[in-house]
Amino acid sequence: MNRHDAITAVWPGQPYPLGATWDGQGVNFALFSEHATGVELCVFDDNGRYERQRIKLRERTDHVWHGYLPQARPGMAYGYRVHGPYKPDEGHRFNAHKLLVDPYAKDLIGGLRWSDALFGYTVGSKREDMSLDKRDSAAFMPKGRVLETAFTWGDDRPPMVPWQDTVIYELHVRGFTKLHPGVPEHLRGTYAALGYAPIVDYIKRLGVTTVELLPVHAYPNDRYLVEKGLQNYWGYNSLAYFAPEMRYCASGKVKEFKTMVKTLHSAGLEVILDVVYNHSCEGNQMGPTLSMRGVDNAAYYILKSDNRRYYEDFTGCGNTINLEHPRALQLVMDSLRYWVEEMHVDGFRFDLASALARESGKVENLGGFFDAIRQDPVLNRVKLIAEPWDLGLGGYQVGNFPPGWAEWNDRYRDGVRGWWKGDYGLVGDLARRLTGSQDLYGWSGKGPTASVNFVTAHDGFTLHDLVSYNDKHNEANGEDNRDGSSHNLSWNCGVEGPSDDPEIIELRARQKRNLLATLLLSQGVPMLLAGDARGHTQRGNNNVYCQDNALAWLDWTENAQSEALHDFVAQLLAIRRAHPTFRRRAFFRGDAPAEGESKDAIWLRPDGAEMAQSDWEDAHARCLGMWIPGTGIVDVNAQGERQHDDDFLILLNAHDKVVPFTIPEDSARPWQCLIDTISAAEPVAAVAPGEPYPLQGRSLVLLQRPNGKA
Structure with missing residues (x-):
């Protein structure tokens, strides 16, 4: 068939699978719409610019409109026009003048260009969204494109990194690679760049195991x-929940994403996607009609029960996806399975995950979505991470997600930030965070790996800015510095912003080492923000969501400080990797496993004595020691011999002053100093039991003592 010929044959087709599916001979089209009265498939030229033909889908099975085009081929651009009532007060916003993106589109061509024609109502009308706009929106819309999914995966296998060995590296595809001098300029900022050898080598040298990508589902630029x-x-x-964002694609082909995943897998790196199933880009009742709103608004979105013109907004973005509706739930489940089975990703981090749990407006952690995940043979074996809150009543659910889920632990972030900032009354909270947050996760039978520990993330200050600014500086966002959180628990070390004072520069470098060492020596799953190991700054902007420029892009310029910090992180990760003491699957018991043996964790005060209850209640306590005997852990060495792990002693001093910390005098075996954050260089001094260690102000020290065979 000539691609410019009219399609004359339309067969009944099948209601499943949903979307546009090429089977080697033709394409099946299937679109769910419970309340529609008619559906037209619109066929466009290869560039998606001109509508060539409209085809009525006359078959309808279980609210799915479908048809099979034996003449259609991969690469065909298409969209839908859906007929039905325009009655916003009843929840229906059908408007066939508006071209719609298939919710199941696996590839998009063209970008969205803002125009008033994209709105189902007449912008500026006194009747607002109760009015009806009859302008054709097709010229301003991206189009779906029929995808040939075949790809040569070869021997690609998921790395399947155990949770206790996982180290997550959160990055932005474009921002991470856009300025890298080792990547050809035409590839920078793309999936291809992320799979390019210098990028992969850098990630591997750092020692992380799992790359978490900020959203790569297709999305528009917001009009405002x-x-x-x-x-x-x-x-x-x-x-579009199936289509990768094409602005990150050098080739314009979906297979570029697959090639990136295959390359990262070959280097032993997992790929996790940050996914946004809690809302869509269509906003509230005054938003545009781009896809689900025009396909079946009443099915896909949670509407207010007392006036269905308006949306329940638990996300702060205008709407919330209605996962109580089986077809909306199916959309999310089908999307997740697609990214695992067809794109080979290894897991997901769910943005505002509490919104996915809402049933009748309330958070129900064991609701339909979680039941569906738990029983799904594809999804229940991948990594699942919740951002355990949304913006609605009862949305803060840290510690309450079901078994099988890990969670972003903001209690860890705040506790560790507050400790090194110098806040009082945090010694008990710090101990709980160091040991995996059993207070949050122990009740449900989970282990430390339920806690994804982080000090910084994409949302907020970078690590460098955390120690360089007391206040946010978001003026570049054009919102008069009102956006972004003002509760940062940051400390500028005496000067707001850049400083050429050597003492302040040194203190900031030490504070970064303190925060990183605490993170990487804690029980749980650590997450690093890309760029923190290089001292990346956003000049005090803690909300760069709209800064696609050098303010947010990672600066790869080499300097002594960035190299030293990178090496320090790599050293910490090597220690973590080599010693199961820091990768426990179970919480500390706090007692001796058997008579005559030591406790599995011993908390020390500066005089070397074990912490008493009164010490935990001391609001001014800002120095703490954690002694972890290695006899409680049995490991197997390269020769297959069973042996205990080494003993470790972590000393943390948030005071400004030096604290002589007495080393426990339990045996004559000396301790070796592995880490002292007072200096980035690797310390080598031996420390005798019973002697005071000069623990410098605002520093962390890690001591090691070898053990023998088990």
């Missing part, structure tokens, strides 16, 4: 940002 000359940089505003 475009009008200010800005762009949606982070991408938390999905348009």
